[in-house]
Amino acid sequence: MASSQCCDNPPALNPAGGSGKVVDSFGGLKAYIAGSEDSKAAVVLVADVFGFEAPNLRKIADKVALSGYFVVVPDFFHGDPYAPDNAGKPRPEWLKLHAPEKGFDDAKPVIAALKEKGASAIGAAGYCWGAKVVVDLGKAHEIQAAVLLHPSFITVEDIKEVKCPISVLGAEIDHRSPPELVKQFEQVLSANSGVAHFVKIFPGVSHGWSVRYSHDDAAAVKSAEEALGDMIDWFNKNLK
Numbered sequence: 001m002a003s004s005q006c007c008d009n010p011p012a013l014n015p016a017g018g019s020g021k022v023v024d025s026f027g028g029l030k031a032y033i034a035g036s037e038d039s040k041a042a043v044v045l046v047a048d049v050f051g052f053e054a055p056n057l058r059k060i061a062d063k064v065a066l067s068g069y070f071v072v073v074p075d076f077f078h079g080d081p082y083a084p085d086n087a088g089k090p091r092p093e094w095l096k097l098h099a100p101e102k103g104f105d106d107a108k109p110v111i112a113a114l115k116e117k118g119a120s121a122i123g124a125a126g127y128c129w130g131a132k133v134v135v136d137l138g139k140a141h142e143i144q145a146a147v148l149l150h151p152s153f154i155t156v157e158d159i160k161e162v163k164c165p166i167s168v169l170g171a172e173i174d175h176r177s178p179p180e181l182v183k184q185f186e187q188v189l190s191a192n193s194g195v196a197h198f199v200k201i202f203p204g205v206s207h208g209w210s211v212r213y214s215h216d217d218a219a220a221v222k223s224a225e226e227a228l229g230d231m232i233d234w235f236n237k238n239l240k
Contacts, residue, residue: 007091009214018055018058021034027111027114028109028110030078034058035065042069044114045057045061046134048127048211061073076103080094100130107124123145124147125147127150128208131151131154135148135166140163144239150176151177156185167200168200198230205220
């Protein structure tokens with residue numbers, strides 16, 4: 001965790017944001033939900049360390065829902081997202097309480113709840129911290145499509161074990177998953193003919209760009225919208 005990049009540009013959290021709604025329990029977790037609950041295709045969005053109240057993340061959820069998906073954004077941090085200004089809980093200490101492996105365990109009941117509601121095709125997208133949760137779901141046959149955006153904590157060995165179609169959207173300027181590592185992911189996936197894949201490195205952007213962009217930065221917004229379009233295209237190709 002030598003890089004602070006994963007925590008640059010923290011969002012101003014808004015518990016009432018988005019055009020969907022917050023439910024107290026979805027698969028045991030508080031969650032933001034959007035879209036038709038009758039949809040047979042569902043998407044789980046797994047937040048970065050700033051959690052499910054991030055306004056841009058909820059806007060992404062709303063846009064994915066408009067493409068015909070029931071979208072769930074669980075609160076994997078149980079009301080305790082990372083707060084950079086909390087000196088009493090620095091990032092290493094926070095991560096001990098909120099390891100991605102725990103997120104994976106918490107995600108499985110969410111997937112089960114979606115199946116109980118009638119979802120027959122489930123995808124998941126993860127940002128930074130959340131990408132590790134999603135790759136673990138993809139390794140465990142829990143989902144039918146995965147998207148990793150500026151991932152953290154992921155190794156080549158993780159990618160080798162993925163069982164579902166996977167898209168990796170990386171940043172040119174990223175200490176957590178530099179382009180060299182993302183290219184290694186692509187080489188591993190290309191060697192595995194049984195797993196469909198799409199890998200792209202976005203030029204001129206930094207780790208976190210797809211969800212922690214400033215609305216005043218036209219170029220950042222354009223890159224984030226491109227990443228969102230790629231994500232929705234991947235789900236449309238593999239879940240419908």
